[in-house]
Amino acid sequence: MASVSATLPHPCSTAAVHAARERGGAMVALESSVLAQGLLPPFNREAATRMMDAVAAAGATPVVTAVVRGVPSFGLEPDDLERFLAREGVRKVSARDLGIAVADQADGATTVAATLAMCTLGGLEVFATGGIGGVHRDAPFDESADLVELARTPVIVTCAGAKSILDLPATLERLETLGVPVVGYGTSELPGFFSVTTGLRLTARLDSPEAIARAWRAHRALGRTSAMLVVHPPPAEHAVPVELVEAATVAALRAAADAGIRGAAVTPFLLADIQQRTNGRSVQANLALLENNARLAGQIAVALQS
Numbered sequence: 001m002a003s004v005s006a007t008l009p010h011p012c013s014t015a016a017v018h019a020a021r022e023r024g025g026a027m028v029a030l031e032s033s034v035l036a037q038g039l040l041p042p043f044n045r046e047a048a049t050r051m052m053d054a055v056a057a058a059g060a061t062p063v064v065t066a067v068v069r070g071v072p073s074f075g076l077e078p079d080d081l082e083r084f085l086a087r088e089g090v091r092k093v094s095a096r097d098l099g100i101a102v103a104d105q106a107d108g109a110t111t112v113a114a115t116l117a118m119c120t121l122g123g124l125e126v127f128a129t130g131g132i133g134g135v136h137r138d139a140p141f142d143e144s145a146d147l148v149e150l151a152r153t154p155v156i157v158t159c160a161g162a163k164s165i166l167d168l169p170a171t172l173e174r175l176e177t178l179g180v181p182v183v184g185y186g187t188s189e190l191p192g193f194f195s196v197t198t199g200l201r202l203t204a205r206l207d208s209p210e211a212i213a214r215a216w217r218a219h220r221a222l223g224r225t226s227a228m229l230v231v232h233p234p235p236a237e238h239a240v241p242v243e244l245v246e247a248a249t250v251a252a253l254r255a256a257a258d259a260g261i262r263g264a265a266v267t268p269f270l271l272a273d274i275q276q277r278t279n280g281r282s283v284q285a286n287l288a289l290l291e292n293n294a295r296l297a298g299q300i301a302v303a304l305q306s
């Protein structure tokens with residue numbers, strides 16, 4: 001018989017997720033679009049490793065969601081993960097694209113919206129991401145499907161706010177309209193994704209995973225079926241000054257307009273362009289905040305078990 005360690009599943013494999021489910025362990029969903037579209041290699045690999053390790057260190061099991069050759073999957077086998085990190089032939093899948101990706105037997109990396117849909121399918125209650133999509137600047141013609149899925153999916157989502165490329169006041173207003181509670185974790189201000197503050201006040205602040213768990217139970221006991229957004233500022237030592245982010249964002253938006261980028265391609269284009277314009281500073285912040293959010297989600301998932 002093989003040794004125990006030789007039979008232990010790879011930490012991100014579907015077998016590891018299955019084992020966690022069997023023993024009723026804490027689990028945290030992770031999206032795959034940030035790996036296949038949001039971050040360029042080699043940073044996407046670092047993001048995957050750091051997020052999974054952070055969830056595991058908190059005592060929970062990371063569950064990467066994706067469509068793998070047409071199969072909606074919770075966890076990725078190591079060779080599938082490699083294909084997603086290589087970003088070859090992996091489409092960006094939002095909620096509306098799930099069925100089509102399955103029918104096409106495609107590889108699909110799930111956005112926040114699609115990951116929320118997968119959480120419903122897989123009974124997952126906690127999900128960590130970097131920044132949600134929202135109302136784009138010069139809206140109303142581009143608004144992320146993340147917002148409507150947050151409105152109708154009961155999942156706790158940890159993030160560093162909405163991506164800095166967006167219209168943040170408008171995004172916060174839409175979340176209010178949609179009935180999605182936005183809770184500052186250790187802050188009373190909406191974080192700016194790469195930056196700690198935005199000057200936008202929040203109406204709720206909670207300072208521990210246990211307090212989040214209590215608020216979540218009350219939200220659910222009241223029959224609310226929306227998500228709860230837990231916004232967590234990026235670690236201060238990795239945050240990028242607001243002026244630098246803003247200058248890069250304005251330049252990236254102009255480059256996107258000049259290149260005629262439209263629809264689902266807008267977000268990946270802007271994220272890659274800003275990475276280049278900030279000489280990698282935004283990437284270091286992005287990696288640090290992804291890890292930070294994954295750790296918090298793991299702690300919340302564990303707190304929900306007691």
Ligand code: PSU
Binds near residue numbers: 037112163267271286
């Ligand atoms: N935030 C990041 N990196 C990302 C994304 C968000 O820091 O890659 C992805 C998420 O998957 C999010 C998606 O759901 O971008 C939003 O895309 P759109 O604006 O097209 O809805």
Ligand code: MN
Binds near residue numbers: 145
């Ligand atoms: Mn869009």
